[in-house]
Amino acid sequence: MKKRIVLEIIAFVLFAAILIFSVFRLSYLYMPERRDYGATWNMYGQEDKNSIDVMFFGSSLAFCDIIPARIYENSGITSYVMAAPESTVPIMYYYVKEALKTQKPEVIFAEISGMYFDEYTNYTDVSVGYMPYSGNRLAATFFAAEPEARTGLLFPLYKYHNRWQETRPSKYFFGRDDEVKDPWAGYTLLATAAPQENVQLREVNMENVNFEKNSEYIKKLEELCEKEGIKLEFFIVPSCWNYSDENVEKLRGLSEYAEFYDFNDSFEEMGFDLQNDFYDLLHLNIFGAVKFSDYLSEYISQKYNFDLERVHDEDIWNTRISKLEEALNEYSVKVSE
């Protein structure tokens, strides 16, 4: 009888363990590959530990506008964009917390246009759903995701189980194809150009914005960076759709610990070509991003001191530089067309 009970307990524990492992593993395998447009956590996980000097967080405004390869080429500073599509401030906070598990950058740049985003945006399932299973993911699920998305975030098979049909058998043995170092270090290439006529004012509907909650998370972010001894700088990327001076001032006054810079103040200096450098009103295309990254690398290297001897994988960085060059050659025709 005793033996039977012991066997039953062992079998149950084994069953529970295999079940939990299988559910998590299958969820992971069935999720579509993610190589660009933010939330590229699998590729981020492949980056050598503590090899990044500067990290950028935020929304598509970060991952479409900043090219770490260009910054490295210009200054030797290693950087990475770990942003999420339409990332809200709470999501950004959990991203920073999660990212710091494997990297300890000197400076964190947080794009805070998200302060004026709606409380819940369209891509929570992606932003939170691609985070590694951790306390941060769980916290993001309950504090940053809309209640309706929680079932799918807590149990991703709910959303992705039908993708077993598209999953090659080899994946069950060798894992996902996006478990490689990101050749763009978090950047997403936008190749086409949408000519802009002038810079426009971006209205904010404060009814949908939870400014108080966002401010609370900004404070948490400061505390986290302060605790980790990481410099923090809030910024706004250059675009043709800008918040009013009043709204920008509100952002400027958010923090005492972090610096703030609105790169729209240097718009002219960066020498943007309104005909060729913008993908749309908000986002830069590859040529605009190169101009912004050039300016950014100078800004960073002048403002902060880095130990450029930090151990990093030079091969991957050289690959990233060549990939950028190839892209610039390839797309120059497309943009001019």
Next chain:
Amino acid sequence: MVFPEFLKMLTLIVKYDIISLLKIVYLCSLSRLLKVYVMNFNSLEYIAFLPVTVLLYYILPRKIKNPMLLAASYFFYMCWSPVYALLMLFSTSVTYLCGILVGKKVLGRKKLWLVLSLAINLSILFFFKYYNFFASSISGLLGYFGAHTALLRLDILLPVGISFYTFQALGYTIDVYRGKVSCEKNFIDYALFVSFFPQLVAGPIERTENIIPQLKVAHKFKFSNLRDGTLLILWGMMKKVVIADNLAVIVNNAYNYPKGYTGMQLAFATVCFAFQIYCDFSAYTDIARGSAKWLGICLTQNFNCPYIADSIKDFWRRWHISLSTWFKDYLYFPLGGSRVKKGRHILNVLCVFIVSGLWHGAAFTYIFWGLLHGIYQAVGIILTPIREKFYNIVSKNNPFIRAFKIAGTFTLVCFAWILFRANSLYDAGYIINKIIKAPFSGIFPLAFGAMGLNRLTLASTGLCVAILIAVDIINLKKPLAEIIGKTVFIKYAVFLALLLCIFVFGYYGEGYDPQEFVYFQF
């Protein structure tokens, strides 16, 4: 994660659950009286409801166990319709009182109280389930003869499970009348017998002698009950979510737009429906039996591998057993059964099957479905002498003969399912015509993939159907649960396989429309 944050998160989780709970309560509240909220066996609500109820049952003192189960059963029912719970309570009270009056022979008239109970309950059933059908049928008939009179149609909702609990309650009154069981004096126990949540909505239609004695016992927690119940629940879930709901896509597409499909596709959809309805209904029974098993209560087995039946008579011994035996005991035998002249015997059979068809739904399709099964049986009775002669020449147990009989029975059953599933008699006629006239049209290419399911889903569902048939066949010799239960590791391996099968191949999640159990409408 820092501790206060963790605490805050826990609070949020609790708050989130409370909100879900409040949502259910709200949906059941008076302001939403006429709205319907479904606590399906395959819903998250039920997954939360069942363990809580079972836990309460085992931890509460003996005296409170049954009242708690009764409250849980009414809560379960009220999730569908709070108002109709009153109807069930009324029906329960009437049969309870009549049971006592019959049992005690009050005024010396047992029959009076029996008739009163039958009249009240059948009137309620008629009013809610059949009034509109008869009103429109009579109007149509009158119109045919030139008298255009539109009888009043009522805008009423069919109370979920009314056919099941009414038959169960009537069975009790008749049994008391016959002296087969004594009347139940404890109202709580009786009300629980009528409304016991696992079998309340879609059966099995239980007998007094099976359930009430079990309700009188305070069951102690047994691990074996939990294990066996879980196996039944998971097996039922697999049949429902993986097989029935996936096949429903093909069936619904074909039967809702029959003109868009070839004869071969419609025949294929009909076979799919045969398995859909079997898996759907038997899944409900399995989950019901599994849920009851958690509480230590054994419910009647409702299916016994119906598609390996070798005659229609055999099919009805294996399909919806609780209903078949109900009709046999309370209608067929009182009519005289088979111990009468052949003509009367056939009439009795036809009568029982027409009533059975009508029990399933207030529509001509169901009546003709019942009638067709009656005709099958009648032909079987007429051909008995010829069959017997044939079996004198060829052995009954010849495997080829048996295989032929099984295939023939399955074909006849599928043919009848067309009437059962079709949206109207016209549609049924159209589908039958298309299948008969051009059975092989559209076979090249085998365009089953164009019926709503892609080939891989179709293949995985087909594989599950094959496993189902294999399990059914094994079950015939020895219950698979017994075989599995013997070895601890095999048992958990089966649990694991079933759960993963449900999680991966199941029809659920975002972009899916959860299917209700087919028999809920009856």
